[in-house]
Amino acid sequence: MDTYQFVKTDLLEIGYLEWNPQGPNTSVLVHGWPDSPIGWEPVARALAANGYRVLAPALRGFAPTRFLDPSTPRSGQLSALGRDLISFVNALNLNAPVLVGHDWGARAVANACALDSSIASHLVMLSVGYGTNDPNQTLSLQQVRNYWYHWYMATPRGEKTVCEDRRAFARSMWDTWSPQGWFTQQDFDQTATAFDGPDWAEVVLHSYRHRWGFTAGDPAYAADEQKLNPAPELAVSTLVLHGAADSCNAPESSAGREKFFKGRYAREVLSGVGHFPQREAPEPVARSILAFCAKP
Numbered sequence: 001m002d003t004y005q006f007v008k009t010d011l012l013e014i015g016y017l018e019w020n021p022q023g024p025n026t027s028v029l030v031h032g033w034p035d036s037p038i039g040w041e042p043v044a045r046a047l048a049a050n051g052y053r054v055l056a057p058a059l060r061g062f063a064p065t066r067f068l069d070p071s072t073p074r075s076g077q078l079s080a081l082g083r084d085l086i087s088f089v090n091a092l093n094l095n096a097p098v099l100v101g102h103d104w105g106a107r108a109v110a111n112a113c114a115l116d117s118s119i120a121s122h123l124v125m126l127s128v129g130y131g132t133n134d135p136n137q138t139l140s141l142q143q144v145r146n147y148w149y150h151w152y153m154a155t156p157r158g159e160k161t162v163c164e165d166r167r168a169f170a171r172s173m174w175d176t177w178s179p180q181g182w183f184t185q186q187d188f189d190q191t192a193t194a195f196d197g198p199d200w201a202e203v204v205l206h207s208y209r210h211r212w213g214f215t216a217g218d219p220a221y222a223a224d225e226q227k228l229n230p231a232p233e234l235a236v237s238t239l240v241l242h243g244a245a246d247s248c249n250a251p252e253s254s255a256g257r258e259k260f261f262k263g264r265y266a267r268e269v270l271s272g273v274g275h276f277p278q279r280e281a282p283e284p285v286a287r288s289i290l291a292f293c294a295k296p
Contacts, residue, residue, distance in 0.1 A: 023053030032103020034170035036194035042282030061203030076207025082111025129254030178274020243273030
């Protein structure tokens, strides 16, 4: 089992995993929902073997990251995730690392780049298209069906499930978002310890409810929300990796996003891969990241 290190920001004590601490280049890998930093290990080891110092933080609400003040709102809004990441990079004095994110983490790394144009040298987003945070966006009926769990969590019944049966709820996503056979029970059990954090349910529920306008955000992020909505253009070199068999975010949801990028932009669709490319196809994912980031 990997050992977490910790760094404090203004709001959080962030737990993170690290590989190759003396690497001359730096990459920060940010997990999604429902997942944890442990899922990055195969990709992290490949990047570390190619000279990267690699850090994988646990998002707010996910153990072992914790809030420092009991009075801080347990917001899960996407602007807060981006601001947390900026604080993490600054707290460790990282110099323009490669930012890689999956699912929630993809939104976090993109939002960090939108809020601070100098925060990263390269941006890599897995399983999420940029500019898809707008609650008024047009969704296909298939994508609405894929997002059933979003609407479910807006109900009292969904809240009860998240609070009282979180592991079974998360497991249902793992069972249905990718082709069968991509994980073991040990993989899930090891990851699910991150869902045992005392704030996990509150952060998760707020994140999805806020995303669709069902609840208010933390006023502390009002200025950031204005900067991020509508989604601004990004100058950072960006790579998008999306599984062709992703049944959470359909692969076409990340297509046609070139207009948001003023710099180099590339998108790759991975055949036979579902919603968790870093777990299902770590070698192709690592190769794509390394090849893309080899160019300045």
